[in-house]
Amino acid sequence: MITGGWAEPDRGEIMNNGIIFDIKRYSIHDGPGIRTTFFLKGCPLSCWWCHNPEGMSSQPILVRHSNRCIGCGRCIESCSTGAWIRSTEGRLSYDRKKCTLCGKCADACPSAAIEMAGKEMTPGDVFLEAKKDIPFYDQSGGGVTFSGGEPLLQIRFLLACLHKMQEEEIHTAVDTSGYCEESTILDAAKIADLFLFDIKHIDPKKHEYYTGVSNHIILSNLKKLDETLARRGRGRINIRMPLIPGINDDSENLEAVAKLSASLKTLSGVNILPYHSTGEGKYRNLGMEYKMGNVLPPQDEKIAEALDIFRSQNIEAAKGG
Template sequence: MDRGLNEAQLERTARIFNVQKYNVHDGPGIRTIIFFKGCPLRCKWCSNPEGLKYEHQVMLKRNACINCGACVPVCPKNIHYMENSEHKVRRDIKCINCKRCEKACLQNAIEVRGEDKKITELIEIVNEDKDFYRMSGGGLTVGGGECTAQAESLISLLESAHIEGINTAIETCGYTDIEKLKKIKEHVDLFLFDIKQMDPIKHKELTGVNNELILNNLKYLLENGSRVRIRMPILKGVNDSFEEIQEVVNFLEPYRFFKNFEGIDILPYHRYGVGKYDQLDMVYPMEGGFSLSEEDLDNIENWIRSENIDVNLVRH
């Protein structure tokens, strides 16, 4: 497993918050997804709020907690406390990931998210399903959070996967330093690259950052031979108008017939991650009706297809 890796790579760790096996939505074939912690964006509809911060975080399922207080005395940082007989979590103190609170909770109401795993450990997990990758044309996908935020760990993981003969893909918002991206691209077989909004002002309102760096990085990848499939999160009344879809199509027009441009995935808005916000004492910022009807989605799919661009509606 470690052939070709130097000592630093063997000892390098990545901070992750989930591993998902047998995925068929994020890259070709059957894939294992490793979710890296930390993200420079703050998309208002994010379904993985536990992946936004790099720090370890305590998640509390209040509907399972019986307010017994067993977690309070075991926490060395005094993160857990009781107030009026109710269990609460201090969010201004950094968790050190000792997991004593998690172990003390007999109701499984506490989960500490964020594990530091050696690259070699992660490749062992990925290798467990090598036969499935071989039969289906699948492999490893790295997501997040934003995986490029841990660039060195990402490169080591992708390089290790290639050494094992495993196909690699990454899900990325594209907001990363170009020099880091150049190093990362050497070990990526497919970029699943988000376009959330073309208008820079709206993009900043929705995600917290301008999109100039993102679009420049996308151009770089397309113009330098990297295989790219665009992913478009679509929210009703936010970025689903004909004009907004056409802006994306116009941006991609010069690359329409590039062999390395593999089309567009439409990702309809969903609310699967809403419950996790409460577990982190966060407010979900997208209250309201942002789901699209089947007719809406069919229209968007047809608009894009009419421009001779391959398009796929991803249904989770």
Template structure:
């Protein structure tokens, strides 16, 4: 039976495609973007969030841990990930909800049951379901089955992808996706490897192929000061996109809303000191895309 692990199923979402949507965040991603605001979606496996501010250091989680993975060091609760068997008992028995299990496995049937709960809202708002992540194409066979279920019921479908997947994976879902939200992060390949963790050649090739298939595509471009907000990068992105069939470009200003999650997962946040780009700069960048004849939106 095909299944996949989700991070979250967000109801009444209005930023991941048209209308009121259910956004399914699937776990696992081939990228490691420095600005990722969902670091809990990077690892394929379930994980544990630790909310230090809630912890009273009562020690109940240590006593319940089957793998003996927890201990206090310098008055801070630490976890040996190699010993953790994800028994969930540290979360189940914490009286202050300081530990939270992240990652739930769904079969196709179970996920479809969640999706159809809000069909009335999709119909009234011309909304639907968005599959995000992480990277949904990591779970392409599962994704294909759920997309087929949505199409049978007439539910509008969106796939939010980083583009870093074998073209064969895209081919499996073509015709079942009404709209692709496609990330375009950095045009320079060396900078892309540094800040994203992989080369961008496959991402750019897949985007060209989707465009050639006349797929509906919204480009999502994060704007991060000092990394990809310079005029040279914006000009290169515009030149590249000008030759493709793109409906809209969404410019996403960098934000710090996911920063606390890194501490909860004992991960390093690498963009300390970077601030949100100014409204004036975002407007300037948007205007460059408009002058090139593209429909552009800040945010979304």
């Protein structure tokens, strides 16, 4: 059974529309060539190191950038539910419980101190955005990547988007945690050209501790996905592993992930993604707890050691990407 915040299909999904919280153009880190990456909202995992916490909830969310606030009070005037108040000392505060996410305060704010993360888009909207960058895909062998959050959480929307891209022969990649129903990932496998498949830890208990879910379903889906792609002779898997000091960078774990990767028939390579704490400020802006404390990025030697472990299994391994 799937646990850990798997949401019921929402209105947007039923209508084949989706909720997107960011679009990144000219990306060179989300698959081959130059890509446009669409970030779909909602994730069944809650990884401690997630650098897109605004993508965790499946609904739009209000993000405060207090450092940009000039204290004009237009948010208070524009809000009909009283979610914004100013204290007698002049401090502005926001009550998430009173907020209906109408977005009026974000529109009224003159200094972009309020941002609505997440807006509804149709697959046609997504295609129109992607279409603007087709010359870059053609020049670089790039395409479109669907990331998140967990893009498979909005499977109907994702499939509709993948179909649109396929009609125009645009290369597609799906960046996934692999945590979903087996039929969901296999549906996506019928169309997507590449899966950027995250492996965070090989130990199920540690995986659950740091991400909120066990990795049993993830590892099973990885195997099924690989078998399916190999049988069809179409579609590849790229393993992506965040490298996090003190959490998953021990040689036992790295060797186990390398062995697993080497066993895949459709592996295109492995990317080691060194941990960084640039998402920390987002947690503050969202009023969320950042659990990583003082964890520092891995040293260059540790990254080199990790790459060597994968390369010793004849795997094409690279840092970042």
